[in-house]
Amino acid sequence: MTETAKNDERHQQILKAFQAAIGVENVKDNPATVNAYYGDWLPPKILGMSMPPEFVVLPNGTMETQAVIKICNRYKIPFIPVGSNQWSLTGSPNRPHTVIIDCKRMGAIHEIDEKNMYAVIEPLCTLAQVQAEAYKRGLYIGSPEASATASAIGGHVFQGMWGVGYRLGVAYRNILGIEWVLPNGEILRTGSFSQDGDNGFWGEGPGPDLRGMLRGYAGAMGGVGMVTKMAVKLHPYPGPKVWPVEGTIPNQTSTLPEDRFKWYMVKYESLEDAIKFMYEVGRAEIAGVVQKWPTVYYIWWWANSNEEYWTEWQKRTFQDNVKNAVGVCLWGFCSGKQLEYEKRVLEDIIKETGGKPVKQEVYDMWVPRTANNWIRDTHGSRMMRPSGTFLALRLQTDTLKFSIGQVKTGYKWVEKFSPPILDSDGPDWIGGYDFGHFGFGETDFPVEKNAEVLGDLMGKLLEMVKEDVGNGLENGVGPFLGGAYHQMAAPVFKYDKLLKGIKRAIDPNRVSNPPHQIDPDA
Amino acid sequence: MAKEMLLPKDPRYLKYPLEGPFDQEKARWTAFNCSRCSVCKWVNSWQVKSARYARICPQHTRYLFDSHSGQGKCDLALAIIDGKMKWGDDPEIKDILFRCTMCGGCDAMDKNIRDAELVKLYRWMRTEYIKDQGILPEQKPLVDSLKQYDNVWVQPRSKRNDWAKELKALGIKDLNKEKAEVLLFVGCTYGLSQELKGTIVNIAKILKANKVDFGILGESELCCGSPPDKIGLPDEFERLATANIKRFNELGVKIVVTPCAGCYGTIRVEYDDLPVKKNFQVLHVAEYIETLIKDKKIKFKKEVPVAVTWHDPCHMGRMSRPYVPGKDILGVYEEPRTILKAIPGVELVEMERIKEYAWCCGGGGGAFTAFKDFAQWTARERLTEAKDTGASMIVTSCPWCESNLRAGGIGMEEKMEIKNLFDLMMEAL
Numbered sequence: 001m002t003e004t005a006k007n008d009e010r011h012q013q014i015l016k017a018f019q020a021a022i023g024v025e026n027v028k029d030n031p032a033t034v035n036a037y038y039g040d041w042l043p044p045k046i047l048g049m050s051m052p053p054e055f056v057v058l059p060n061g062t063m064e065t066q067a068v069i070k071i072c073n074r075y076k077i078p079f080i081p082v083g084s085n086q087w088s089l090t091g092s093p094n095r096p097h098t099v100i101i102d103c104k105r106m107g108a109i110h111e112i113d114e115k116n117m118y119a120v121i122e123p124l125c126t127l128a129q130v131q132a133e134a135y136k137r138g139l140y141i142g143s144p145e146a147s148a149t150a151s152a153i154g155g156h157v158f159q160g161m162w163g164v165g166y167r168l169g170v171a172y173r174n175i176l177g178i179e180w181v182l183p184n185g186e187i188l189r190t191g192s193f194s195q196d197g198d199n200g201f202w203g204e205g206p207g208p209d210l211r212g213m214l215r216g217y218a219g220a221m222g223g224v225g226m227v228t229k230m231a232v233k234l235h236p237y238p239g240p241k242v243w244p245v246e247g248t249i250p251n252q253t254s255t256l257p258e259d260r261f262k263w264y265m266v267k268y269e270s271l272e273d274a275i276k277f278m279y280e281v282g283r284a285e286i287a288g289v290v291q292k293w294p295t296v297y298y299i300w301w302w303a304n305s306n307e308e309y310w311t312e313w314q315k316r317t318f319q320d321n322v323k324n325a326v327g328v329c330l331w332g333f334c335s336g337k338q339l340e341y342e343k344r345v346l347e348d349i350i351k352e353t354g355g356k357p358v359k360q361e362v363y364d365m366w367v368p369r370t371a372n373n374w375i376r377d378t379h380g381s382r383m384m385r386p387s388g389t390f391l392a393l394r395l396q397t398d399t400l401k402f403s404i405g406q407v408k409t410g411y412k413w414v415e416k417f418s419p420p421i422l423d424s425d426g427p428d429w430i431g432g433y434d435f436g437h438f439g440f441g442e443t444d445f446p447v448e449k450n451a452e453v454l455g456d457l458m459g460k461l462l463e464m465v466k467e468d469v470g471n472g473l474e475n476g477v478g479p480f481l482g483g484a485y486h487q488m489a490a491p492v493f494k495y496d497k498l499l500k501g502i503k504r505a506i507d508p509n510r511v512s513n514p515p516h517q518i519d520p521d522a
Numbered sequence: 523m524a525k526e527m528l529l530p531k532d533p534r535y536l537k538y539p540l541e542g543p544f545d546q547e548k549a550r551w552t553a554f555n556c557s558r559c560s561v562c563k564w565v566n567s568w569q570v571k572s573a574r575y576a577r578i579c580p581q582h583t584r585y586l587f588d589s590h591s592g593q594g595k596c597d598l599a600l601a602i603i604d605g606k607m608k609w610g611d612d613p614e615i616k617d618i619l620f621r622c623t624m625c626g627g628c629d630a631m632d633k634n635i636r637d638a639e640l641v642k643l644y645r646w647m648r649t650e651y652i653k654d655q656g657i658l659p660e661q662k663p664l665v666d667s668l669k670q671y672d673n674v675w676v677q678p679r680s681k682r683n684d685w686a687k688e689l690k691a692l693g694i695k696d697l698n699k700e701k702a703e704v705l706l707f708v709g710c711t712y713g714l715s716q717e718l719k720g721t722i723v724n725i726a727k728i729l730k731a732n733k734v735d736f737g738i739l740g741e742s743e744l745c746c747g748s749p750p751d752k753i754g755l756p757d758e759f760e761r762l763a764t765a766n767i768k769r770f771n772e773l774g775v776k777i778v779v780t781p782c783a784g785c786y787g788t789i790r791v792e793y794d795d796l797p798v799k800k801n802f803q804v805l806h807v808a809e810y811i812e813t814l815i816k817d818k819k820i821k822f823k824k825e826v827p828v829a830v831t832w833h834d835p836c837h838m839g840r841m842s843r844p845y846v847p848g849k850d851i852l853g854v855y856e857e858p859r860t861i862l863k864a865i866p867g868v869e870l871v872e873m874e875r876i877k878e879y880a881w882c883c884g885g886g887g888g889a890f891t892a893f894k895d896f897a898q899w900t901a902r903e904r905l906t907e908a909k910d911t912g913a914s915m916i917v918t919s920c921p922w923c924e925s926n927l928r929a930g931g932i933g934m935e936e937k938m939e940i941k942n943l944f945d946l947m948m949e950a951l
Contacts, residue, residue, distance in 0.1 A: 388557075
């Protein structure tokens with residue numbers, strides 16, 4: 001914000017309007033404040049593609065948020081809502097005069113309904129906070145790979161591809177009632193909030209289910225106006241009331257009750273065999289988590305320092321032991337007997353599919369330090385550790401079987417783009433969801449954080465994406481989030497008219513989160 | 523032949539890159555590699571036990587805007603170093619830098635996910651700010667006092683003798699005249715505060731009763747250098763610290779014990795960055811006395827029936843050891859707890875945020891002097907957390923924590939007794 005701009009009459013008018021709506025102390029336009037709201041782990045800031053916002057505002061509650069969004073519409077200035085600001089995916093302004101709506105004054109848990117198993121939360125609440133309150137009541141909410149520091153509402157409206165989605169449904173399908181300020185400033189209440197503002201019991205109707213306008217995958221993936229209150233599903237949890245942690249940062253471990261939880265790390269000769277095993281586990285309708293992590297994930301989440309990361313990587317500690325391994329966590333949701341039954345079933349499946357347990361010392365390295373905690377928090381930000389940042393080649397949502405081809409073509413691109421992609425042993429994350437009825441594939445790798453390297457890689461990835469679009473995106477969608485993602489994927493999958501139509505209807509001034517949304521006029 | 527591995531070209535990613543003096547290049551590296559993961563704002567997720575006590579950073583919790591967080595300070599440092607902003611561009615820069623209590627909560631959480639030194643970054647930023655914009659007017663009396671009296675409380679040196687007289691009556695050695703194995707380094711705040719001086723007398727009595735060969739420096743004791751170190755005056759820190767190291771080495775003491783968490787963290791960790799090397803071990807009094815308890819040298823005679831909670835002072839805990847990448851963030855966590863558990867009748871109940879996750883009292887980093895409202899707000903948060911344990915007393919062993927918790931408690935509806943560990947211990951002897 002330059003002095004000239006600050007003295008601009010229009011700027012002063014907008015400033016006064018915000019101050020009148022939410023209080024002088026909750027609106028800032030000074031350089032030191034706005035400077036803290038345009039960086040993230042993605043390339044834009046490093047490549048000079050993002051810029052500081054003009055204002056940062058902190059409304060409290062639905063009415064103040066509505067007032068802020070109405071002012072944005074009146075002056076036709078773009079706004080970006082941010083949650084806990086963890087990683088700030090596509091939250092960086094990319095055009096002048098942007099307003100950041102920061103929800104730091106909206107962190108309440110309004111209610112946890114134990115009997116009906118849901119929580120009513122505000123946007124600042126992190127998943128770790130909701131988890132802590134849920135555990136006390138014998139209930140559970142998951143955590144995405146990004147980390148439990150993520151906003152629970154943000155996680156639900158974006159992807160919500162948490163590991164327990166295998167059994168409990170991915171987060172975006174755990175949304176119940178929503179209180180939501182639309183891009184034009186109108187308030188929309190969905191599900192049971194539409195009948196009773198305090199009751200979040202159900203998500204559907206009456207009338208059309210409007211959640212699809214908001215959430216992933218691949219609706220708008222969040223950022224449509226601003227959700228100020230949401231009811232989210234909670235699930236039965238057989239674990240302790242307080243998450244068990246031993247040790248001191250960064251050497252912490254967790255031990256889960258053996259009569260209710262059991263991890264199996266099962267290794268296969270080929271990726272195809274590993275996926276076949278994942279299907280069989282789903283067919284048996286057992287387990288809480290079924291994930292095929294790439295080797296790079298193991299060390300990302302496990303290493304406690306850069307030196308440890310690169311030393312163990314060069315020793316091939318994980319590459320030689322977990323390639324094509326599948327992690328399965330059995331949960332005795334109802335009883336210890338359930339766990340015993342599932343163990344017997346799983347062991348039969350392992351035998352029938354030719355699986356072998358990973359080496360005991362690798363299991364012992366991984367499970368207490370990482371896997372057990374992974375159902376609470378992944379320490380996802382450790383993914384930046386080895387080189388300052390990481391990127392993905394493609395994201396794909398389809399079947400588990402389809403993921404095989406997708407990640408295998410990914411290997412070739414990774415090979416072709418290495419360097420600048422750093423050593424990553426053919427990254428291939430394949431997550432099983434809904435008892436294996438669908439699979440999510442992602443190809444993540446470390447890359448050195450500097451403008452030259454990232455600029456080079458982004459150019460290369462753009463070439464890959466052009467080829468992918470030409471092929472009908474049959475191998476997934478490139479590493480672009482938000483508006484760029486929809487601009488690319490929507491015409492191919494033919495949801496562009498729908499998304500653009502929604503945008504035109506509820507965002508006539510095109511002010512809602514421009515970096516994140518499809519441009520209906522493009 | 524196996525393919526050569528593709529490793530980062532910049533060797534700073536391959537091993538810990540922040541050894542040695544923390545200069546602008548290290549500041550930029552730390553700031554540039556912030557990925558806005560926001561772990562600096564929250565208690566590590568595994569340790570979050572309730573929604574209420576999930577925050578780690580007092581400044582960010584109170585002032586809300588991200589500019590007041592570790593992430594925001596990284597963004598500010600980067601903008602300054604890269605020439606996009608200047609220290610004088612915005613009056614709020616002063617608040618962003620100096621409201622921070624330098625408690626290291628963000629730093630400890632950040633070390634869980636990357637090799638970084640946020641507190642060192644803040645210290646570097648404060649130093650650069652002062653070079654450009656001058657000392658904060660609120661902190662000028664403190665700095666003048668250091669220069670004039672070698673203490674931060676604008677008190678003449680002779681004032682230290684108020685309590686020293688009592689100790690001399692007990693037969694405590696004056697190390698200006700006699701030799702001893704242990705130096706009891708009292709620190710400015712315990713040494714000059716009327717409210718706190720009883721603690722020193724109690725500690726001296728405990729050590730004396732256990733035949734510890736120790737002595738004091740009385741009015742010739744200098745400030746440890748912690749305040750100038752925290753507020754960004756490295757030259758003043760170096761003057762005091764160098765003088766202290768030389769003096770302690772000359773005295774030939776084997777151990778320097780101190781009851782002040784600030785002095786402890788500074789002498790133990792920050793002195794290591796100076797050219798003059800220490801020939802002595804540094805212990806907090808709690809470490810020393812815990813050994814006496816374990817060796818069964820201390821016998822408690824009375825019962826003190828009270829439920830207490832222990833407040834971990836930042837500089838006795840997560841800030842009291844040099845960072846070794848990948849290794850535990852250690853501190854004096856167990857020793858005071860062992861002492862409390864040994865006192866008959868005392869029931870120790872823990873707060874949610876303890877040890878390396880402890881919430882700061884609010885009194886550190888210069889906030890106690892320059893931003894009293896904020897310091898006391900932070901203290902009230904801690905007292906509320908303490909109250910929620912069901913304890914009726916919060917025990918600690920840091921004069922800044924004690925004073926600031928007392929100040930914060932004024933006017934609070936529910937009272938919580940605040941007591942020094944050794945004063946409580948004395949009640950049972």
